[in-house]
Amino acid sequence: MKFRHFVKTIPMKLYIIVAAVLLFAFFSNDFGLVDIQKTAVILAAGIDRSGEDFRLTAQLAVPKGSDRTTGGTSSVEIKTEGKTVSDCITQIFTDTGWVPKLVFCNLIVLGEEAAKEDTISYLNYFLRNEYMPDSCLLAVCEGTAEKLITSQSAIDDASSLAIAKLFSDAAEKSGYVMPNTLKDFAIGYYGVSKSSYLPYLRTMPQDGAQTPSSGTQPSPQEEEQQKIYTAKHTALFSEGRMTALLSPEETLAFSLLKGKVSAGTFNAEAEGKPVTLTLLEDEGKISLQKDPTKAKLSVSVMVRFCCSGTTAPIEEISSDEVTKETLKSAEEVLKGYLSSMWEKATEGGCDLLGLRKSLYRSSLKKYAEYKNMLPHAVTPQIEVNVASMK
């Protein structure tokens, strides 16, 4: 009886075993193993042009145990050159024996010269790659990407990790950094606006940066001056080519229009003296009028008094309220930033504010009529409303 019952239940048992094997295969994900001795875990990639060829600088995470293990992440930079980016990536394998793994790549930096050519001609490799996260941050840098990636950061072991810190949510809320991802850059490029933007990285020598502890001989790399990075400028792109560069103030204006600022500061004037105001709330709006050659850019912000360069009685210090005169000055300042940003974008042929996209979405007929006139033939009406926290 028992044996018969056992035989009868064999199919069910088999079913469970097979289902378990299937689930195991489905869920195993290669058991999540990354053999660091065989795999080049790429943290960041820098791309430069070298004539017709591409030069790729990959920053790889390496196992600890080398002489560069003072911090949290050890890294090494590999430089390769090839006809395409794919060529360069393959060379990492042929040159080092490490299989390149892009799944952890969170930063792609384009050298300035490379950014002035059609960027999609080399970014398409990353768009095609199924294993590459398209939420990866994208940036342009002053000079070459190689120099930036190989530079010694004063605040982190790996330059890419130090740079990624610049693009945090907190930094974005300050209004002085406009991060962008591979996905959003591609949407801008392939969309009707054919325009996008990327943060523009600069390196600055850090005076007084920590030098290796005494008693050890500094390596040539350590002897190199350590750097800090800024991304306050924003590079504008039209049809995949970098065509203009926004200053930090213009970047703030762009951030305000996008409505992303909630913690930044900017300077205005009170009684002819500079004062700093903190941005608490921001609402930006871009709208095309019925006549698509007219656009309205409006920004409403709430501010509070941050500080002034003058001595003040304690009653004044205890108050966050901003005087009407200062508010007016702030409005003028922001209007100036917005106006300057608009001019730079239109001069660069960059539909930064997505006017073509707005028109396309609202009326195909008008889009067909006006698409070639946007944005350069558009007259902006700029409205700024600065209110004080009560």
Next chain:
Amino acid sequence: MKLSRRQIYLFLACVAPIGKLVVLPTELVREAKNDLLLPVAIHFLVQAAVIFCVLLLGRRERGLYEILEGTFGRVFAKICMVTLSLFLLLAGLVPLIEQQLFVQGVFYDTLPSVIAYAPFFVFAAYLASKPLAHMGRVWDILAPLFAVGLLGILLLSVGSADYAALLPIGASGTGFLKSTLSASVWFFDAPLLLLLLGKFEYREGMAWKGALCYLGGGLAVLFFLATFYGIFEETAINQIFAFSKTAKYFSGITVLGRIDYIFVYALALVLAFYTVLPAQCAIDGVVQAFGSPRHLQTILSAGIFLGYFVLSLVFDYSFFALLKFMTKALVYLFPVFATLIPALLLTLGRQP
């Protein structure tokens, strides 16, 4: 053993839609662009109407073969059943290879060996050797998995979507018509239901309730497609395996890791059972036509999935060639078998 009405509803609302969430969204964008909702809405409406008709056929409490035999005679009924089974085997090929590529592409950081996916065929052969009416309990389990999986993915995705990207409606011109035709390859739910005839007890109102359940599932798919296009806009054409892609931009993921994979795995599990279903129905069709000689179902099941395994090896690197062949050359079979024939059965089969 009979299927309950609840199980039929759950199949229509929560299992049938899963096949439309893998490669179809990307394929829709190819021609229909931002009008990708239109072809799917058309298909869901048409299939819901056909499902209404098929469920009405259920009033006769007879299997498909019996209905055909009563109308056309034994030989023609057998030919019909074998033809329908062959169609289902053909229709089941695309979801099967879709799933294989999905598992290899999404669950692995590098291309895994074929062996990693091979156990699925053993599982599928075993599942398909079981009577179709036993699937009801499976659907009872899969339905909440689908609901939780899709809801979870949508909740994590909606914040990243710009739904205005779907505007202007009609921008693709006639593109959505081409897309409607090619999308037929993914809509063969009514013929699956045909094979379930006689395996459930019809009750008043079941036809419209079933059609409504199917439309409910369709609405969920449409909302997902809108979210998918809202996130990827013009680059949506490059985003194969849609339901694993949309939730990864949720801001919490940078801190918590890919928590969306919990929901992706839930849907993948539903998909695993869904991809077996066409073959399972095809086998049931043959068994209905030829009775059930000893081990016929097991032999058929083993043979079919061995064949599918070989085809999966062949098409592993040429899935898009297969898809092109299906959506260009064989696509015309789908409106005939998935719409016309099931709808006509209601009018032709009026035999005692």
